[in-house]
Amino acid sequence: MMPKRKASTSFRKETDAGHNQKVEATPAEEVEEIDQDDICPICHLLLYRPVRTRCNHTLCEACMAHWADVSITSQMTTVGLDDQAVVLLPHEIETRCPMCRTSTTATFDPLRESALRRQYPKSFKAREIESTLADEDDVATKIEILTVYIGNQHRLIRAYDESNNRHDWTFFVRPSRTDLIEEMQIFLHPTFRNPRVIKQYPPYEVRRLGWGYFTIFVNIILKAGYSWVSSEAEDTPDGAPKGKLPLEWTLDFNGRGSQGRLRLKVRKEKEGQEAEDEEEREEVRRLWARQRVADPDWGDPEDVS
Numbered sequence: 433m434m435p436k437r438k439a440s441t442s443f444r445k446e447t448d449a450g451h452n453q454k455v456e457a458t459p460a461e462e463v464e465e466i467d468q469d470d471i472c473p474i475c476h477l478l479l480y481r482p483v484r485t486r487c488n489h490t491l492c493e494a495c496m497a498h499w500a501d502v503s504i505t506s507q508m509t510t511v512g513l514d515d516q517a518v519v520l521l522p523h524e525i526e527t528r529c530p531m532c533r534t535s536t537t538a539t540f541d542p543l544r545e546s547a548l549r550r551q552y553p554k555s556f557k558a559r560e561i562e563s564t565l566a567d568e569d570d571v572a573t574k575i576e577i578l579t580v581y582i583g584n585q586h587r588l589i590r591a592y593d594e595s596n597n598r599h600d601w602t603f604f605v606r607p608s609r610t611d612l613i614e615e616m617q618i619f620l621h622p623t624f625r626n627p628r629v630i631k632q633y634p635p636y637e638v639r640r641l642g643w644g645y646f647t648i649f650v651n652i653i654l655k656a657g658y659s660w661v662s663s664e665a666e667d668t669p670d671g672a673p674k675g676k677l678p679l680e681w682t683l684d685f686n687g688r689g690s691q692g693r694l695r696l697k698v699r700k701e702k703e704g705q706e707a708e709d710e711e712e713r714e715e716v717r718r719l720w721a722r723q724r725v726a727d728p729d730w731g732d733p734e735d736v737s
């Protein structure tokens with residue numbers, strides 16, 4: 433649904449009794465009236481870097497990222513064996529929609545942003561300044577969320593003698609993002625030949641034939657520059673802080689097997705040149721913002737970067 437022109441009566445699908453009044457985004461300057469449809473339902477300000485969910489709700493990117501960050505739990509949920517990870521693009525945010533609570537992804541909507549920029553030039557500028565000066569929302573946008581399925585498939589191979597039944601099992605780890613993962617270290621029971629299996633590329637699977645069930649230990653190692661946001665994470669042997677997440681799975685020999693689902697958070701660390709560049713840009717933005725307070729006709733930040 434595209435934004436409506438301000439003059440028309442706005443039709444709203446959801447009634448949100450508490451927020452029918454117009455919001456003043458820039459109380460210090462000349463006030464622009466903002467249409468209810470152009471206000472973020474989380475921060476109640478003009479939408480800034482709007483992202484749209486698959487369920488067709490729109491909110492600020494930082495608000496969505498923050499929401500995704502606080503709403504996920506790291507507990508494993510047992511799910512059906514046919515449940516599959518949706519493979520996400522690197523810029524997509526996966527979470528439950530804060531408005532309708534369905535599982536969804538959100539993607540940036542550049543058309544909506546340029547429409548907002550045109551329609552509310554003053555309020556948009558104010559939001560821009562505000563967001564470049566807020567150090568904290570930078571943190572929120574650097575968090576990536578991924579879903580990991582861990583489990584096993586199973587098939588019973590019957591012998592003439594019941595006590596000699598064997599199990600054909602395939603253990604797997606299926607993440608929704610594979611671009612963040614350096615390798616999977618999988619540790620089987622030491623009675624297996626080659627119990628330590630390293631997988632650098634998907635599918636991250638191990639298939640064996642065995643007599644009994646046991647617990648498999650896995651380390652998910654992230655690529656350089658990424659770290660797990662989890663108290664269970666550990667440093668990697670080559671010193672990457674919180675680059676390793678240990679997980680475990682006890683083989684399930686009932687029926688076809690089973691799997692669990694985990695929602696995990698990964699932080700992207702800025703380092704080296706990238707961090708230096710960012711610092712420099714930040715400094716320019718600050719100078720610019722300070723200058724603009726003194727002289728409202730001062731140019732755009734785009735002109736100096």
Ligand SMILES: [Zn+2]
Pocket residue numbers: 472473474475476477479480491492495
């Ligand atoms: Zn917002």
Ligand SMILES: [Zn+2]
Pocket residue numbers: 485487488489529530531532533534536
């Ligand atoms: Zn929704």
